[in-house]
Amino acid sequence: MVTYQQQLNHKIEYLRDLFQDLDIPAIQVFESPEKHYRMRAEFRVWHEGDEIFYAMFERGQKASGASLVRCDQFEAADKAINALMPRLIDAVNSDERLKTRWYAVEFLSTLSGEMLVTMIYHKKLDDEWVEAARALQDKLGIFIIGRSRGQKVVLAQDFVTETLNVGGRDFKYRQIEGGFTQPNAKVCEKMLAWACGAADGLGGDMLELYCGNGNFTLPLAQKFDKVLATEVSKTSVNAALWNIEANGNRNIKIARLSAEEFTEAYTQQRAFRRLQEQGIGLEDYRFSTIFVDPPRAGVDVETLKLVAGFDNVIYVSCNPETLKENLAVLSQTHRIERMALFDQFPFTHHIESGVLLKRKG
Known part of the structure; x- marks a missing residue:
């Protein structure tokens, strides 16, 4: 069996080999707990x-009994999820209103102790189900959502509130069911601390693309005079706005634009009424730094031209391959000052990376 350190060493060597033709500094490595690191399952x-009983299927296999793996416990998941799993099964097993045609379940937990459970069914959820689910919710001290085709039944709330500590300060985040959040909370704290360290002394204003629910935005805002963050998802924007208010940040504004749309606005190719409605004037900012945390596809060609126009670039990536492609372009104008590996997904091939670039000359 491969040990945790062996799989981590493999990732380190993979990154070194991948970026060997670029001038990279020593890679800072941020480890994960070996067990109970996933806040979602x-x-x-x-x-x-x-x-x-709970089940998963062998990777690459069809969802059939032949590839079924029973999961009474799941050591990658948070301890609170593992503690809840048997209690939930036992409670549902004794109530046909909850048990019948129950198809799947999703757990979302937090370091601060909240738990949201989404129960997914192949049947219409009626008043009898609601009555039974409310009783279950109260008994287990959790929040429950019921889902079936065309239905979403929220019994109390469809979010949890996570608390992450960065640099000795707590930040509260509303994490909405179905929305994107970093699954490994302890490594997420390390990612946020690294980004803040990379931003030390840069000053001025910061532009952020792909801000999600404001995961990086909130702690990074301490390092800059003003922050303008962009995000296209309405769900994520609403969560980010709540997070900004809950944490008392007064120097952040959110623009509901995609990275491509913001590039058009910033280069004055197109005017967006949304910016006017949100009271955002791009001329009010003196950007020194851009922060990007793009999807797996990386930064598109036109947005990459925008990124290259900033003196300082902090880039967090979930895909080393597209990061390499983007850095091949950015390294023509910028030097790589820092590079980090965050083991967000232990014992998988997935790698999260962080890079700080500064303009040459």
């Missing part, structure tokens, strides 16, 4: 006779 609910 999803399972099928398998029915065999009168018994139900």
Whole structure:
């Protein structure tokens, strides 16, 4: 069996090999806990006779009994998820209103102790289900959402509030069911601390693209005079606005634009009424730094031209391959000052990276 350190060393060597033709500094490595690091977990609910249990399927296999893996416990998941798993199964198993045609379940937990459970069904959720689910919610001290085709039944709330500590300060984040959040909270704290360290002394204003729910925005705002962050998802924007207010940040504004749309606005190719409605004037900012945390596809060609126009670039990536492609362009005008590996997903091939670039000359 591969040890945690062996799999981490493999990732380190992979990054070194991938970026060997670029002038990179020593890679800072941020480890994960070996167990109980995932704050999210999803399972099928398998029915065999009168018994139900959690299940996953072998990677690359079809969802059939032949590839089924029973999961009474899941050591990658947060301890609170593991503690809840048998209690939830036992409670549901004794109530046909909850058990019948229960198909899948999703857990979302937090370091601060809240738990949201989404129960997914192949049936219409009626008043009897709601009554039983409310009783279950109260009994287990959790928040429950019911889902079936065309239905979302929220019994109390569809979010949890996470608390992450960065540099000795707590930041509260509303994490909405179905929205993107970093699954490894402890490594997320390390990512945020690294980004803040990279931003030390840069000053001025910061532009952020792909801000999500403001995960990086909130702690980074301490390092700059003003921050303008962009995000296209309405759900994420609403969560970010709540997070900004809850944490008392007064120097952040959110523009509901995609990275491509913001590039058009910034280069004056197109005017957006949304910016006017949100009271955002681009002329009010003196940007020294851009922060990007793009999807797996990386930064598109036109947006990359925008990124290259900034003196300082902090780039967090979930895909080393597209990061390499983007850095091949950016390294023509910028030098790589710092590079980090964050083991957000232990024992998988996934790698999160961080890079600080500064303009040459």
